[in-house]
Amino acid sequence: MITSMIHKLQTVFSSIRLTIFLFLSLAATSVLGTIVQQGLPMERYKAFYSPGVFSALKFFNIFDMYHSWWFTTLLVLLSINIIVCTFKQIPRIIRLIFPEKKGVDDTIFRSAQIRKTFQSQQKLSDLERQSETLIKALVGNPAKTVKDDATYFFAEKGRYSRLGMPFVHISILLVLVGGLLGTMLGFNGQMNIVEGGKSDTVTLFGGKGLQKLGFDIRCDDFTVEFYKTGMPKEYKTDLTILDNEKEVASGIMRVNHPFLYKGLKFCQATYGIAGGSGFLIGARNSKTGEETVLRPNLMKKVPLPDGNAFFAVARFVTDLGGRGPAVLGVLLEPGKEHDIFWIFRDGRNNNQQQKGGFVFTLKDFSRLYYTGIQVSKDPGVFLVWIGFCLIMVGFILNLFFTHKRVWVRITGEKGTYECSIAASASKNRGPFEEKLEQLFRKITVE
């Protein structure tokens, strides 16, 4: 009972029909995840779909379908399928690659893919020489065996090409295992750090919460270069790793050139303007019209010309009410309350900017950037790379090499020798057979 069940399971899992079914099911269901955007916050889906559709999609975990139970099940079934099929093939492949020291086997002359026979009245030595030439031309130097009045020749080439497909299949398993390890033990998320700032917390993708790193990352500097068109050309971040406030590592992270630390990968993903740091503020004397340029940094006061008043920038916003960048200016006059007011780039018709006998305008500011870092940890990634390399090795073995074998048997007596040829090729049989045919004709005509 149990053995028959096992047998049945074995039959199911060793079937290529199952492989084809799983491939096509994975393909068909994967389409869904490219139509329904993955990993958004639930509220977004709730707002988009009707309640019925929403709960149906949620039930089948369509919002994160590539990690759902049923998609994982398909992948597990595929893995079992690969394992069972590979194990089933292994004995045959071992036999092909490491043939038992034979023992000439006469059955091959009845069962091989390609078989030829002819009678000859030639001398045995001539026949042998011709057979050797034929085998040499097809695959390589043959080995000669004599047994019971019969002479045998055999040669083969490219038997390791048989390893190609098992290599590919086992490597695909490696990639799947690597992927599984990565999903279970790794994480992937983003952190934004303002220049000069530091952080130890990663916001994980797909609404999976926060991840503490156990150390701080400080953004020492962020620089971005632009093309003439205004497109970014290159951006990079100077990073320092702080462990308990102690600097333990530092480096540069550029796009396509991640920074690595303790098995974590920090990739330069995005950037943005977090604010302004240094400012150029024009202060025009309302009476004389004379303009002075002030250079305050954020929260640092500078003296105003001719007088004992001071000016400072308290806040910066990249866009205030659609009117562009603005700073919150503070006027400090002795014996008076602080005067606080917004200053825009454009000073015209703005009484607000007229304070203490000066008209203030925001002339320029140096941007304070934040750097967007994608942080990832993936302990399975090395298995994936090994898998990738082996897949290619397998494909190359399989594509560029063919296992070719040729057997020749000469039997009979002087004057009536019978010469039998058997041959096989693991692929591209057409050209191989054609070549054999040509050589065969040459012998028989002679």
Added chain:
Amino acid sequence: MNDTLLISIVTFIYFFAAFAFLVSIIFHKRSVGKGALILIVAGVTLQTSAIIIRWVHSYHLGIGHAPLSNFYESLVFFSWSIIFVYLIMRKRYRNDLFGILSSFFAFLILAYVSLSGDLNCTIQPLIPALQSNWLISHVISSFLAYACFAISFGTSILYLLKIKVKVTMLPDALFLDEVTYQMISIGFILLTLGIMTGAAWADRAWGRYWGWDPKETWSLITWLIYGAFLHAHLARGWRGVKMSLVAIIGFIAVIFTYLGVNYVLAGLHSYL
């Protein structure tokens, strides 16, 4: 010389090559077929020069990079890949029909390039994400794969015409079936390579080799369809109409991987 002008000339050359192959098949004129081959070689030489000129020109502009970085450049390279695959495989098949398919597809793509008004053919600087050593190997392996799949798509359509519509002029159905299979098996290996180089690149750029981004997912869908095709062909011995349909569906997936993702779905890969 302006590379876009050269491409316009190449478009015509491929058209005449396809036409000459057609004449050669219909009227059994082998000499015309030879002329078509000469046209193709001339066309691909010009096209290669155009690509190189563009490459050199980008360095003169101070934004040097391989011309594989936007939709226009990818289409030009796609048509080049089809002709390249044709020239490599030509000896093996010795059939003018293979020539028609390749030159006609290459012509169609370039004609689209020339006629579509909204295609930006100026040399643009490379955004930081595309500045990677993986760009060239990733794009070349992917587009050579697409080219093989395009040819297999053509032979499957012809197979259906031969079997279902009984167009007698076409070559033997077995031959068409065999070409479809061989093109798919080579394309499959190249697609695998394309996905792997893409994964290695994604790992450098975003810290993960696979993120189920729509383009990634669609490349996997394509891979799975052709994988199913190969298993059915090799292990189950399936042939014929059913397999032609799988090959056609596979190519639809290729087109969707290449274009649909950019026009229909949003994702990280929307450079081209």
